[in-house]
Each structure stands twice: as C-alpha cells, then as structure tokens.
Amino acid sequence: MMNPATLGNTTSSMNASEAARLLRQRIEGRSARVGILGLGYVGLPLAVGFARSGFPVTGIDPDPAKVEKPVPASRISTLCRLAIWPRW
Numbered sequence: 001m002m003n004p005a006t007l008g009n010t011t012s013s014m015n016a017s018e019a020a021r022l023l024r025q026r027i028e029g030r031s032a033r034v035g036i037l038g039l040g041y042v043g044l045p046l047a048v049g050f051a052r053s054g055f056p057v058t059g060i061d062p063d064p065a066k067v068e069k070p071v072p073a074s075r076i077s078t079l080c081r082l083a084i085w086p087r088w
Contacts, residue, residue, distance in 0.1 A: 030054035039066060 014022075026032035032055065036047040039061040047059045 031056075033058065035060065038062070 034050045034055045036043045036059045051057045
C-alpha cells in the first residue's frame with residue numbers, strides 16, 4: 001500500500017486511490033521525482049533516461065569510490081546508447 005506522506009504536499013488522511021491518482025498525475029506531468037540507487041551499468045543509463053524524459057532525478061550510489069571518480073564519457077555514451085537511444 002502506498003504511503004501518502006511520501007507524495008509531498010498530501011495529508012495522511014488520503015486514501016490509496018487518491019494517492020494513486022495524484023502519483024499518476026505527477027508521472028504524466030513529469031513532476032514526480034525519480035530516485036535511483038546505484039549508478040552502475042543499470043542505474044546510470046536509467047537515470048539518464050528519466051532525466052531526458054523530463055523527470056527530476058536524484059542518483060545515489062553507496063560506493064564512495066564511484067561518487068568521487070569521474071565516469072568516462074565513453075562509458076556513459078555506450079551505456080546510454082544501449083539502454084536509452086532505441087526508445088528515443
């Protein structure tokens with residue numbers, strides 16, 4: 001069951017169908033924030049895909065070494081081409 005409190009400016013008295021309707025509106029309006037945990041071979045192209053579709057995206061990686069190390073452009077390009085370009 002959805003927790004309405006996680007949907008932003010809503011009240012805890014909102015029922016599940018109202019929360020689902022609000023979430024659907026936010027997805028359709030591209031205002032729902034997307035969070036991606038892990039920015040590896042799956043997470044990074046997924047985050048880029050959502051961002052290119054107009055969603056605000058927050059990417060989190062628990063590995064400090066990945067966060068500190070720059071990602072080579074060739075890796076991003078290859079991952080995005082494999083995971084995103086066919087759809088856009």
